[in-house]
Amino acid sequence: MMAERNGVSRVIVLQGGDSPEASVSRSSAAGVVAALARLGVAHDLWELDGDWVSRLAALQGEPGIVVFCNALHGGMGENGVVQGVCEALGLRYTGSSLPACALAMDKVRARHVLAAVGVHVAEGGEVFSAEEIEDWILRLGKVVVKPVDGGSSLGVSILEKGADVAKAFHAAAKAGSGRVMVEDFIAGVELTTGVLGTQVLPVIEIVPSHAMYDFESKYTVGGSEHIIPARVPHDVTAHVQHMALLAGRALGCTGAYRVDFRYDERLDFLGVLEVNTLPGFTPTSLLPDAAGKVGMTYDELVMWIIKAAL
Structure with a gap:
């Protein structure tokens, strides 16, 4: 009953x-x-x-x-x-609340807020044509094209000189509201950490089966490996967790959220990719894995999130 x-x-x-x-x-x-x-x-x-x-x-x-x-x-x-x-x-x-969700979902606006509080983001911005993407490639070499307000890696492309920029632009526009952005590609390891209120969960290193952590890698069982704790130096782990809290606070996030990063060891650069105000609960989702490492079961995590709404 x-x-x-x-x-x-x-x-x-x-x-x-x-x-x-x-x-x-x-x-x-x-x-x-x-x-x-x-x-x-x-x-x-x-x-x-x-x-x-x-x-x-x-x-x-x-x-x-x-x-x-x-x-x-x-x-x-x-x-x-x-x-x-x-x-x-x-x-x-x-x-999270209306303002926090709206801000985090608009990755262009979120970038400005995060940079203003000292959170590192890759160089980039909104583009309005495929030709602008070509200009960014000439300037940066390798770039990521994605929807301003999309998720799950839908419509995301990694491009270099000679790539089909028109195809990438239209794919990104179709996957979101029509707005498209470009960012400098951060080489290195994919990292993420979840936050429950003020508790930062262990940092996860994501090793996708494909060259990019795409939709299939995210939602197919075996599509990626989640390594907990991440195989990065302790100071990098601490920095990830600090930046996750700082990013969440800057955007006004509450309850459970997740912050995604890439870390380039060669340049010692840690950049935030996005703040996710509604982390997934699928069989391959990251937040339940991280919570499990601190002794919280899937069911307990669900109940925590519901109680946080009271």
């Missing part, structure tokens, strides 16, 4: 949405729903489609404490739209 737990009478898990990452969202939601079932927490699973705003509004005044567990990825689930509707209706939801 499903019952109230930790003062929560019901959890509504949101999945799907308008994003190209909807399939990833459903995978995360399936994991969360299974955890809630094991915990004996009353729950429902909602697809974010149709007149979802009216569905949320109908819950105003429902007795007990209802928490929306945001298992959405990308689109309006991560850019502040869903958060804004919940806030306007007075509904509790997991994850």
